Amino acid sequence: MYRYDEFDQVVVKERVEQFRGQVARRLSGELTTDEFRPLRLMNGLYAQLHAYMLRVAIPYGTLSTRQMHMLAHIARKYDRDYGHFTTRQNIQYNWPRLVDVPDILADLASVEMHAIQTSGNCIRNVTSDQYAGVSADEIIDSRIYSEILRQWSTFHPEFSFLPRKFKIAVTAAADDRAAVRFHDIGVIVHKNDAGEIGFEIMAGGGMGRTPAVAPTLNKFVPERDLLAYCEAILRVYNMLGRRDNLFKARIKILVMSTGVEAFTKMVEDEFALIKDSALKLPEEEIARIRAYFAPPGYEDLPVQSKALDAHLLKDKAFADWHSVNAAAHKQPGYVIATASLKPTSGVPGDCSSDQMDAIADLAEKFSLGEVRVTHEQNLVFPYVRKDDLYPLWQQFVRLGIATPNLDLISDIISCPGLDYCGLATARSIPVAQQLSERFSDLKRQKDIGELRLNISGCINACGHHHAGNIGILGVDKQNQEFYQVTLGGHDGADASIGDITGPSFPADKIVDAVETVVDVYMAQRQGKERFIDTYRRVGMKPFKEKLYAAH
């Protein structure tokens, strides 16, 4: 994985001191509330519902064991013994004191981490495929370009006061696991016939009030031009994006109102003027970063593991977990294992400091010292020897992170909702908890098969409900929690936005409503058809009929 060199280290160190100064200026009254707000937000420090909340970036989701231990340490020392992994490969602490935040940042800097630009109207943490570097379906490790973008976007002098927040995601795999089409800029790495790397670049995707699947602007931007192309998009957006209306300030609105063709032309014109500038990526720099993501020291192992096969035959619970939470690795003899942070009735994404420490120890022992955080709020062990999978799973069981539900209906993506968030209009996690109980039976879940269920507590859609096969949006109706249901959202390579079923459901009816949707699917599906495919085939009508039959 990437390691800071002296330049990177200086940046985070100086950032810590700058923020320490800003906090001191706020406490002394030199800065007012309004002046301090944008400064703290640019460092991921929110004033949330109950207290401050600090969001720490986990660039492209990659964590070393040292970093994971530090996250545990911070939870223990400055917070309440837990952290919450978010839907954008970040971790949030819900109870830090303002006066402690500079020290927290210093602790983070000591392990090459930061909270830079985890909020604010700037370029946010760059996210990527959690299987980068280990999946068989990728062209190259997408984190190389994520890291290049991370550096370029850090304290960008021109793009730190954009009309609105700006999110970039990168994938290099055929199966898009980073939801790149729902980002302000989505980057897909391709290789052309000549074997050269290039990027398909999309812009104007997003969730929120006006969900949009990003259209492609350019199908193959040469590798060396990645930054110039992104800079061109950002410049057009910075100058022309709306600043008069918060709800229309995202780049997707600019793309929609300008039209994809006209927008693309503006970007291409700007790009033509800057592509030969200092933004051109030197081959040495790409090589330097690439070297950090070279394959680790794999052992030469046979494809089959006798130990694994034996345990699969012997232990039914393990076999069940394996069939769901283990993924194929590109290296023979290795496997990708996902630890679930979605236990039945649990809080999706929550992780205690003891769990974090234990997970770090396990990663050290079983996964070459590396863990990945997913936007689905789970943790991936990317380098597990097949021979080690059984003992690793046993430890997962001990830690309560062995729920075999990856990509199943109880692997729910959820924002914090009204329990913690100052923007939320309804709670989302309690709904997730009830749903995970209702569908806790593993046999039933596996029978239902791949089904993404996403819940957001407000229109900002941090719970990605637009992209859920079943999406749930909490709304406030006369001080009562109601939940709107959408069907048919999807965030893979064939991304789509969910359709609203109709009137929303009261809190005590939403779980039944979801069950009704599942029942209709089970009745309608043909063979092994996934929910999304059934929905696309049969459409909304049968679901709607059943959902609103009594009305």
Add this chain to the structure above:
Amino acid sequence: MPLIRDGNLALDQWVHRGDDEPLADGPTIVSLDRWKRDRATLLTRNAPLGLRLKSDQAPAQVATDLGLFGVVALEFPTFKDGRPFSYAKLLRDRYGYKGEVRAFGHILRDQYLFLDRLGVNSIEVKDEKQLKEFKTALAEFSVFYQPGVDARRPAMALRRQVASALKPSRPDFDDLTRVEDVPPPADAPPAPSSARIAVSDAKVRAFSHKYGHLSAPKLIAAMIDVEFKGSIALVSSFGTEAAVLLHMVSEIDRNLPVLFLDTQKLFGETLRYRDQLVGQLRLTNVQTIRPDPERVKDLDPNGMLFSRRANLCCQIRKVEPLAKALHGYDAWITGRKRYQGRRRAVLPVIEAAEGRVKINPLAGWSKDLLDEYFAEHGLPHHPLESEGFLSIGCMPCTDRVAPGEDMRAGRWRGQDKDECGIHETPAAQSLTSSGL
């Protein structure tokens, strides 16, 4: 309203004028609307004209007129409106505008650095106290990832430079720094870690064998990053040749402790040169070491000790403070070279000194090589060099050197002394003996 221009408070000769206000006689800034409306009249005025752009007025629409304006003033209606950042960049980069680019309106102190990076060279500020804020804000970061309009080089360029400096592309350097090939003794211990080590001659020989053949930058890198990580310092005089070593260090670890002995008898030029180099090389850990005021009060109350007992003067102003400052370090780097003559003619690259390892990476460098290095890296020369000072120490004891003279001939001229003592008196001993 006060104005910060080019890093200092400046008298603002420009006045802003509204669209229907009478024009001032002197330099006047008008809006884009007025420029478009009254262009012909404005061009006949006999005073400089400036242009004011609102945040929704991109400079593209006046690109061909820009040469007519002495200043382009960019308005920030609120600090959140980031459009003028792009305008500044375009004015400089795309339209090649060379005049003053000014920012005014609602600007946070924490945006000053961004403005500076994008070529804004003046800011209308609410009060003169903002100058201090401005200077602090500009010093908050020393590494930048993006190419800007300013002279700061982005990390990517610096990395390339470091990489090329570390590449063994100049074998001649290696030859020049090679020391006698002393085979290591049979019982040569493994290379010591950064833990405190007792330095024996045998160890130094082993060290020399392992590292003595490296070029200066590689040797420094190995010492800083591997052998003595966290326990090594550079001692620099910021004299005529110091820039070479400082430059090498700045490309390896700008945060390496650099100990600078301010004897309080130095040339003002040296102090200014120090600040210039620290700024240009962006050194982040230069520690200025000063004499113990008690000792000075005691032994040199009227500051004339140098004239009576130069050795004692050096002792309290250099030897003792350095001994104290080196406490806790296992090794230090010096800039001494053999060509400097006299006792330095036989200088090894790596030597033991008072329980520490002393590294002299430039021991084998010639004056020509140094000059070449200065030129190649665009390093500034010490301001006194052109005045004939080839080796610079404290003002009272440094004289010019005549052509043909040994370069250190100007040091303690007329005295039987050619070293101050930091390179020979056992530093640790003097620390004890002086009772510090």
Add this chain to the structure above:
Amino acid sequence: MDGTPKKAAEATKAPKASRQVMTAYRLEDGHVIYLAADGSWSEWIEEARIATTKEEADALTAAAKVATDANQIFETYLIDVTTEGRTWPVTMREVMRAQGPTIHPHFGKQAERGERVSAVANAAAGKRTERGERRENREG
């Protein structure tokens, strides 16, 4: 609060015939606080001073401004409360702030309220001596 919902803003506009209390966040730790009857800032809504008229609400706003200017608190606004049984917020959002996250009953005010609230309830019943003792305890 980052993005205080409209609801809170609306609440500040309609003081008539309602019962309101002033809420804010403490600068140092960001915790939810309320302007108490004795003019201090309390973590407990039960201790909040209640405004029933426009004038009283304005007085709360003025006091909040003083504390804001003194850099003790931030993001002040009035919220509607009921006083049936005890002083308690009306909206879901404010209930959440007064109580703590429902998904983590061991965090937030709910975790400490228990005994605390019964003491407050007694004090609110008008027993001056008890109230005095309680304040002493807090300061001690």
